Amino acid sequence: MLKEMESWARKAGRLQMDNFQKNIEIDSKDRKIDLVTEVDKKSEKILVDKISTAYPDHSIMAEEGSNKSNDSRYCWIIDPLDGTVNYVHGFPIFAISLALYKDDQPEYGLVYLPYFDDFYVAQRGQGSYYNGKRIHVDEDYTVKDGIIATGFPYSHQESNESLELFNKILPEAGGIRRTGAAAYDLCQVASGVFSGFWEIELNLWDIAAGILLIEEAGGVITDFKGKTLRMDSEQVVAGNKQVNYRLREILNK
Template identity: 40%
Template sequence: MNLNDLMNEMEEWVEQAAALQLDALNRKHMQVQTKAHDTDFVTDIDLRSEEILIDCILKRYPDHSVWTEEGGKLDKQSEFVWVIDPIDGTTNFIHGFPLSSISIALQHNGITQLGMVYSPPFSMKFQAIRGQGAYYNGQRIQVSQTKDLKSSLLTTGFPSCGHEPIINLKYFNKMIGRVSGIRRTGSAALDLCFVAASFFDGYWEFDLHAWDWCAGALIVEEAGGALFTREVDGHSLLICGNPEIAELLQSSLLEKDELYKNRGQSIG
């Protein structure tokens, strides 16, 4: 299987979903529902985008499996698994705030081989093939060269959690005075890509799902970045950045955490 040919096919599929999303944004017309709780949203455009991507994949590769945010994992198992978030940043999308993305990755025997994150409102396309580097709109990208936290610009997120306490607030408060700034885009997939492109120096977030980070993690790795996963107080934590910032961010976030002696595990 030629990964470069697969990437070209993936671009065609993503463009179909992107066209649907742009039309919905331009017409300001979509149907909004809630899922697990009253701030966990899904739209008809999420579902239709997912259907487009699944149909394209299974028509071309009927022996593959697909794992998606809205539809879950198909019963059929394969050594090839597509991991899809049709709209990462649905709350942004609902409000017309132009930071949302389509995230799609292909894993072979559990290892991500190619990934793409595309933002329809800004026509931002991030993509990577394992071993071939990371690209933003066709240009090779690398993580930043920032060496210290005080000079760094970070990004984080606060996942929708209903009425449960937001674990990240205490970590946000811990970090805000130690860096030059912290941003929240509302799209984990874009946050990872923005680290890969050196727009941000580092990123952390709790309780992400595979469809949030699978494509973006490969793009960060291929851009020379480092990623770690941890378990903290019963929550999963992902940390990434250029290698120096990722390590400093991990130690600073968890400096008083007993679990830090068991260092984070690298993704790769």
Template identity: 35%
Template sequence: MNLSNQQLLDLASKITKKVGKKLAKKANGKVTTKFSDKHDIKLLEDEESENLIVKYLWKKSEIPILGEENHQETNFLNGKVWIVDPIDGTVNFSRGIPIASVSIALWENGQPLLGIVYDFNRDVLYSGIIGVGAFRNGKKIAVSQNQKKSDSILFTGKPVLSHLDDSVIKQWFGYFEEYRKVRMIGSASLSLCYVASGNGDVYTEDHIQIWDFAAGVTLVQAAGGKITFEKSDKNKFSYIVKATNGHIQF
């Protein structure tokens, strides 16, 4: 099955919106918890959503799939692979906080190719293809033109795999002081969409899982920004990620 990048983007957008609209009907905190610990939570809705996405993508494209809920056997560094996060911002979603998304990326040989992020609470679909452009509900978006950190908004977060001691916290807050504002919204994909849209300027996060950022960094690059991601030492899916408008230097 040989589909163009645009055809692949279209079919991924279709299932992303379908699943997102189902989730929007539950976006009031009325969810079913399957697992919970100090820093993480898994919902039945995560599992159900991923199952729908995986079934659809495999039937339509026959491309291997790396999902947040089922990822043990996938070799995501060779050839094309879908990378799926059925709910990015699960804790927000579980508490009725309207900052969550469905995200799907297509990478090839470990590099981003196209991405879709659906903000189902606001019915906003971000989509993009590297080398073509990035769009919000069909209208082209671009990164900001801010040149200085002191004029910029930094998006970040604390992933489940990170541990903060006093020295790390001191270094972290010293870094924050360079920026006008810092935002931690609980969804990496939407944070990256805001950078791609020019609403923010920089995103950085350490030890974050690939499904959390795969679509978002794709959109930043498609929108004219710069991205870097390198493997961290937590597990084979965790990365140190940076994304910027291309003017702000880390």
């Protein structure tokens, strides 16, 4: 399964690299800063076509709307280009996120960074891997001595909520990073590079693969209340057990 997923991601990744830092068609969604490109749509079509051919009975949930409901126990969750704004501006942190859910639980997860040709993959019960090497969250990290990653929702121009949360974490953290791609951030937590992550107003396709990568790397990923993430969860906190707990403690003050 993971080999299939890797081959699909590579094909979509080649399309993205062929068009990176070139003139492409750009549009916006409900907000002017929420961008979508022809590359997003073509990448999604590649992935959806591959899945539909290989597993025609499976359901599909994809960011750009290529959804298919077959009343199946299996559902593919696709973000064809996480970090579109980065991609448009020539910043190389962008990723393809692909996950297979069974009965609303992630069974396989893959995040591919085409610019670096890096794969992060996980299978339930089998661990998480970066380019074939087993990875783990860093169990020794605390909020105070680690790097915490976050992102700002597209609504940040209309709401101060994300800034208020940022201001709660900043005095407590060793450092804060904002890469613009949640899928990538979760991979860095799973790899023990970032100690933790939090964000609001995320969609399932942003984090579907990352959820399994974190869990299989020995980490904890929940909502702000410590509850298991559901299909409709929008708040995310991740890290080792103590970082997850402490971040939630700060965010919920």
